[in-house]
Amino acid sequence: MKRMIDIHRLNSIKELLLAIAEGNLSYQIDRSQEEDQLESIVVLLNWLTVELQASLLYFSTFNPKGSQSKTITILFTLDHHYKVTNLNDDALTLLNLDRNRVIGKSFSHFLNNQSTIRWNEIIQEIEAKSYYSTNETLYFNCGPYLRKKYPCTIQSVDANNLKQPIIVITSFEFVPQKKLIEDEVKSRKIQAVIDGHIPSNQQNTQTRTDTLPKRKPKMMLSDRDVKIAQDIRDYILKELEYPMLSISELARKFNTNESKVKKAFTQLHNISIFRFYTEERLKRASHLLETCRLPIYKIAKKSGFKNISHFATAFKKYYTVSPSVYRKLYNKDFK
Amino acid sequence: MILPNQGKYSDYWIFEGILFFVYHEIPFLDLKIAKAVLKERLEFQDGMSFPILCETKGIQDASKSARDFLALEGSILANAVAIVEKRIVAQSMIQLYLRRNQPLIPTEVFNNSLEAQKFLYHFLNSSL
Numbered sequence: 001m002k003r004m005i006d007i008h009r010l011n012s013i014k015e016l017l018l019a020i021a022e023g024n025l026s027y028q029i030d031r032s033q034e035e036d037q038l039e040s041i042v043v044l045l046n047w048l049t050v051e052l053q054a055s056l057l058y059f060s061t062f063n064p065k066g067s068q069s070k071t072i073t074i075l076f077t078l079d080h081h082y083k084v085t086n087l088n089d090d091a092l093t094l095l096n097l098d099r100n101r102v103i104g105k106s107f108s109h110f111l112n113n114q115s116t117i118r119w120n121e122i123i124q125e126i127e128a129k130s131y132y133s134t135n136e137t138l139y140f141n142c143g144p145y146l147r148k149k150y151p152c153t154i155q156s157v158d159a160n161n162l163k164q165p166i167i168v169i170t171s172f173e174f175v176p177q178k179k180l181i182e183d184e185v186k187s188r189k190i191q192a193v194i195d196g197h198i199p200s201n202q203q204n205t206q207t208r209t210d211t212l213p214k215r216k217p218k219m220m221l222s223d224r225d226v227k228i229a230q231d232i233r234d235y236i237l238k239e240l241e242y243p244m245l246s247i248s249e250l251a252r253k254f255n256t257n258e259s260k261v262k263k264a265f266t267q268l269h270n271i272s273i274f275r276f277y278t279e280e281r282l283k284r285a286s287h288l289l290e291t292c293r294l295p296i297y298k299i300a301k302k303s304g305f306k307n308i309s310h311f312a313t314a315f316k317k318y319y320t321v322s323p324s325v326y327r328k329l330y331n332k333d334f335k
Numbered sequence: 336m337i338l339p340n341q342g343k344y345s346d347y348w349i350f351e352g353i354l355f356f357v358y359h360e361i362p363f364l365d366l367k368i369a370k371a372v373l374k375e376r377l378e379f380q381d382g383m384s385f386p387i388l389c390e391t392k393g394i395q396d397a398s399k400s401a402r403d404f405l406a407l408e409g410s411i412l413a414n415a416v417a418i419v420e421k422r423i424v425a426q427s428m429i430q431l432y433l434r435r436n437q438p439l440i441p442t443e444v445f446n447n448s449l450e451a452q453k454f455l456y457h458f459l460n461s462s463l
Contacts, residue, residue: 031396040427043396047431050399114363237407238439287411291377298382332378 009038012145016045019146025053026173027146028139030112074150078167082107082123085166090173094150096143107169112139112147122154126167132156138171221264228254229268232261236277240284240304244277281305282318289323290330296323342375344368352459353452354385354413357393364397369404377412384412386455388448390419391429406436415441415458417451 012029019027028046032039075088084102092099095110108116115138126132133155139147150171157166221229232250250273251258265273285303288294297308300323305311315323327334339346339357347356356376361368409416416438420426429444441458445451 035422035424037423039424043424043428044431047399047428047435051435054399234437234439283408284411287373287377287408288382291374292380292382294382302382 005032005034006038008032008145009034009042013041013045015143015145016049020049020052025049025056026148026150027142028149029145030114030139030147072173074171074173076107076169078107078169080164080166082167084110094140094142094148107167110140112141115139126154126156126165129156221267225260225264226268228256228261229264232265232273233269233276236273237280240277240281241302242304243306244274244304247273278314279318282315285311285315285323286319286326286330289327293331293333296327299323340379342372342379344372345375347376347379349385352385353455354380354387355390356387357390360393362395364394364401366398366400366404369397369401369409373405373408373411380412382412384414386414386458387416388419388451388455389416390448391425392420392422394425397428397432402432402436406432406438410439413440415455416443417454418442418444419446419448419451420444421446 009029009032016027016029019025028049029042031042031046072090073088074091074094075086076084076091077086079085083104083106087099087102092102095102102110108119111119118136119138122134122136125134133153135151135153137149138152139149142148150173152169152171155168155170157168231254235250235253236244245253247258247261251261254261256264262273265276269276271279281304285299285305288299288302289296292299294302296311300308300311303311305314312322315326319326321329329335337348337350339348339355343359344361345356345358347354349355354376358372364372418429420429426444426446433442433444443451443454445454
């Protein structure tokens with residue numbers, strides 16, 4: 001039995017590595033109950049995939065003046081027994097099953113164990129309300145080894161105009177445009193061969209994608225600049241309780257120049273250094289206001305504000321209410 | 336005998352200047368739970384900082400958003416954190432968490448409570 005579990009987990013690891021090699025970072029491996037080194041590798045791979053996905057978001061602010069990705073929409077409709085009544089082609093591709101193997105099946109059949117538990121809770125929530133809508137991350141089984149994570153919107157459609165309520169589940173995924181173009185060209189080409197527009201002996205000639213102008217990858221920041229921007233962020237967070245160094249002092253500390261400090265930080269974190277520093281101090285203050293009974297001037301000090309009126313002004317600007325009102329709203333000891 | 340305070344997601348108590356913090360059984364620590372856990376802890380500390388001994392044996396897995404949140408916001412009112420974890424799989428998770436997230440305060444993982452306390456004694460003064 002143990003050996004069978006090991007083979008299954010090894011196959012899962014192989015499948016996930018292949019998916020990563022293809023650039024697909026949405027898959028995960030379902031956890032087993034084993035407590036061994038192989039399971040450690042499974043967990044590390046799952047976590048690393050998510051970390052890689054997040055790291056790639058760094059490039060998401062980069063606008064190459066041309067769409068690099070397209071959204072694929074996934075849609076399921078369920079009846080009042082929570083069985084699939086319909087789904088679109090992209091959802092079928094996700095599940096890698098024929099339509100007749102999906103229609104009429106319970107929706108939970110396509111979820112992994114963890115999401116099935118959550119789905120059963122959602123069913124109870126749906127049944128308790130006349131209208132229901134929620135955003136939930138669900139893991140879909142994709143073949144025997146891998147699962148895929150999708151942020152889903154789950155909505156019950158009002159039963160007033162229908163005999164029975166229906167449930168609609170939608171999600172989306174970004175797919176590289178290049179792959180879509182290649183797929184489209186490939187499928188058009190096959191169709192053209194079928195229709196007789198291209199002789200079958202020319203099937204292997206270059207596709208249009210091969211002749212598309214090659215875009216030179218444009219890097220916004222060098223590795224060193226990224227490192228500096230990361231280090232400055234960590235430094236600011238560690239020193240939140242103290243007055244922030246000026247930009248020129250930060251530049252000296254990190255062996256670079258002022259313009260690079262500002263540019264690298266803003267580009268990497270999408271926020272200016274000063275605003276980041278202020279917002280992080282305010283977030284810290286809000287946690288303390290919500291949870292402890294310290295006087296507000298002490299909270300201001302613990303959050304790096306020397307001057308309480310400056311703190312109050314900045315706080316109100318960010319949270320739209322004064323620190324004392326915020327505390328009355330969110331701290332159970334002050335309600 | 337010290338009676339722990341019982342929160343929804345954790346038990347906690349203070350002994351010899353160290354805040355002991357034990358997670359309940361949590362199959363999947365997501366961001367919502369992570370925020371609730373931090374709130375429970377901060378309410379208990381009432382504005383005072385402590386070195387924290389954190390037992391994670393109740394946690395089976397954690398989302399990235401929860402890990403990122405705890406690495407950043409979890410440092411509030413904490414001088415240092417010693418994580419006590421004996422499970423092989425969980426130790427791997429924590430190693431990745433520490434290397435990737437690089438928490439803002441000194442954080443180390445131990446497989447027994449005594450070693451963890453020895454580490455935390457170095458951070459006692461700053462809580463006074």
